[in-house]
Amino acid sequence: MYGMVNKAMEEMVIKTHGEGTWEKIKAKAGVDIEVFMSNEGYSDDITYNLVAAASELLQTPPGKILHGFGEHWILYTAQEGYGSLMEANGRTLPEFLSKLPDFHSRVAMIFPQLQPPRFECSEITEHSLNLHYFSHRQGLAEFLVGLMHGLGKMFKTPVTVRQTAAKAQGADHDVFEVTW
Ligand code: HEM
Structure with a gap:
């Protein structure tokens, strides 16, 4: 998936749990990428591993993480970054x-x-x-x-x-x- 997906996940976690937690999630997921580039492609495995690691570290079922991510995607990623696309729809x-x-x-x-x-x-x-x-x-x-x-x-x-x-x-x- 495009890096913007992982970047949005990073923003959500930092907003709710802080930078330290995000670094721990990345380490647990075995992800050593410093900065995700929005318009570069990354393996889907990275995204799935991040969700699994977040689920473990935050002691929250993966479905609940994905649900929260869906809301975050609309309310922040899409509305803030792609407002005109959203409005046009x-x-x-x-x-x-x-x-x-x-x-x-x-x-x-x-x-x-x-x-x-x-x-x-x-x-x-x-x-x-x-x-x-x-x-x-x-x-x-x-x-x-x-x-x-x-x-x-x-x-x-x-x-x-x-x-x-x-x-x-x-x-x-x-x-x-x-x-x-
Ligand atoms: C401007 C807003 C949006 C942008 C920029 C966007 C972009 C993307 C990107 C980059 C992916 C990852 C796929 C890939 O990289 O190959 C994706 C996946 C996805 N998007 Fe959007 N999207 C937007 C809005 C929406 C909306 C409004 C919905 C539905 C309500 C939606 C539903 C999904 C779903 C379910 C996936 C998961 C991929 C899959 O099921 O295979 N997106 N989108």
Whole structure:
């Protein structure tokens, strides 16, 4: 993944637990990279190892770390660093979600080697939809739930998210029912 992902994780940990904890997490994860470059590619293993090390050191389940990271990604990384991209994708939560399928193609203009997830929306009603999440990566469902809650906070529209199909349990892909 692009370095901006690891960098965002670093920012989140430093903000909540300080520099010392981040250095310990990096050491435990076996990562000896001093500075992550936002627009350089890094092995996905680095990101997964950082999550696992954070989980151990902070005595927090990995899913909870990923959930928090999803919220942080929306509220800080995306809004502060890519505000205009976010604004262009919709002025309300339902509008933003309905345009999610095209979102990363615009991100790919900045990051050409991006290997983004793919999204589809179905069963769209006035207060809910089903979000289909396709990825070649594993284990990121809780990140997705955190992203949805981050969007809910960003649009000041409380959301509930319920996973109705899980790739980890043999489904073709993950499905989330998002209600607002
Ligand atoms: C301007 C805002 C955003 C930027 C710059 C961005 C960029 C990225 C980058 C760099 C990755 C790592 C993939 C790679 O490096 O190959 C990624 C992954 C991902 N993004 Fe975004 N993204 C943004 C907003 C969003 C939003 C709004 C959502 C959904 C609500 C989202 C969902 C995801 C997910 C689920 C992944 C995990 C990768 C996977 O499942 O394979 N992103 N994004």
